[in-house]
Amino acid sequence: MSELVMPNDTNPQNNLMGGNLLRWMDIACAICAGKHTNRPVVTASVDNVAFGSPIRNGEVVTLEATVTRAFNTSLEIYVEATAATMQGANPRRTHHAYFTFVALDKDNGSPVAIPEIIPLTEIEEQRYAGAMRRRELRLVLAGRMKPDQASHLREIFGQ
Known part of the structure; x- marks a missing residue:
């Protein structure tokens, strides 16, 4: 557009x-x-x-x-x-x-x-993988998910 x-x-x-x-x-x-x-x-x-x-x-x-x-x-x-x-x-x-x-x-x-x-390219695969972490962060910040339930986010910090 x-x-x-x-x-x-x-x-x-x-x-x-x-x-x-x-x-x-x-x-x-x-x-x-x-x-x-x-x-x-x-x-x-x-x-x-x-x-x-x-x-x-x-x-x-x-x-x-x-x-x-x-x-x-x-x-x-x-x-x-x-x-x-x-x-x-x-x-x-x-x-x-x-x-x-x-x-x-x-x-x-x-x-x-x-x-x-289905992600096909390398950049699509990277964005696809990161989407779950971004989703969890949005849900935590909105109060719709508790931080300890955000397993994909916790992976970043080795927890």
């Missing part, structure tokens, strides 16, 4: 406002999640947003979203933003984040089971 940064998208420093970028990231991730699940989806969480270099008025932002892992009714999406001139010159990675979505039943809106993914 690509967006052209217009004057109404920018702050007084002539840079893209973070909230606008987050909105575009959410849309790109929702499209990705909806394609994977073939269901309506809703955003459950956003974490690890890394704001890199500023994106200037007149630049083109390209967002690439991929499913990192599917759980029972939720899935994690990694999104990366790059910016470049309208002609494609000077491309650079500017931001990235992880979003979590929940797939919904089309009729009653309740969460439904979704298909698993």
Whole structure:
């Protein structure tokens, strides 16, 4: 997905406002999640947003979203933003984040089971493996899991 940064998208420093970028990231991730699940989806969480270099008025932002892992009714999406001139010159990675979505039943809106993914490349395998730790961290921080139940997180610390 690509967006052209217009004057109404920018702050007084002539840079893209973070909230606008987050909105575009959410849309790109929702499209990705909806394609994977073939269901309506809703955003459950956003974490690890890394704001890199500023994106200037007149630049083109390209967002690439991929499913990192599917759980029972939720899935994690990694999104990366790059910016470049309208002609494609000077491309650079500017931001990235992880979003979590929940797939919904089309009729009653309740969460439904979704298909698993199979990582194929080395980076997909790394993101797939890390997704369980990120999920546990989200659940612990939200108070939905006790820290001593986060077995994948404990592995990092040798416990």
